[in-house]
Amino acid sequence: MSGTVILVSYNRIAVCRNMRPVFLGLFLCAVLPLVNAGCSIMAHNKEDKFCRDSTDKTWHPVGSTWRNSKCMDCNCVDDSMRCCDAMGTPIYPDKCSVEYNYDSCTYEVFEKVPCAHGAVGK
Numbered sequence: 001m002s003g004t005v006i007l008v009s010y011n012r013i014a015v016c017r018n019m020r021p022v023f024l025g026l027f028l029c030a031v032l033p034l035v036n037a038g039c040s041i042m043a044h045n046k047e048d049k050f051c052r053d054s055t056d057k058t059w060h061p062v063g064s065t066w067r068n069s070k071c072m073d074c075n076c077v078d079d080s081m082r083c084c085d086a087m088g089t090p091i092y093p094d095k096c097s098v099e100y101n102y103d104s105c106t107y108e109v110f111e112k113v114p115c116a117h118g119a120v121g122k
Contacts (some may be wrong), residue, residue, distance in 0.1 A: 019054060038084060038088075039082060040082070041081070041082045041085040042081045044079065044080060044081065049080035050062065050076070051076035053065075053068050053081075055068045055069060059079075068083070069102060071087050072084065072085060073085075073086045085098070087107055090107055092109045095112060096110060096112060097109070097112050098110075108118055
């Protein structure tokens with residue numbers, strides 16, 4: 001009977017080994033968008049009861065979350081502060097331009113309009 005248990009355990013290990021690339025692929029698909037999200041982590045002493053937002057120069061108590069004036073979502077924990085870009089980074093072709101609205105934390109991508117000009121005189 002113990003041989004059967006070992007065989008079943010062995011089969012499960014074999015299935016897990018064969019599934020390893022699938023799990024790795026799923027893991028990378030979940031993690032890679034976070035890498036491109038524009039996050040930063042700043043460590044501080046565990047004795048500190050506040051985090052200082054370097055963008056707005058404001059202080060926030062441990063356990064708090066906030067959005068700063070550059071649309072970064074931040075949270076303060078006992079040993080660090082983490083801030084991530086709330087708008088993301090737009091990807092657009094060279095013929096386009098982007099305009100950020102930091103009041104609403106949105107952006108607009110639009111096609112550049114060629115400038116027509118004339119001259120007066122002579």
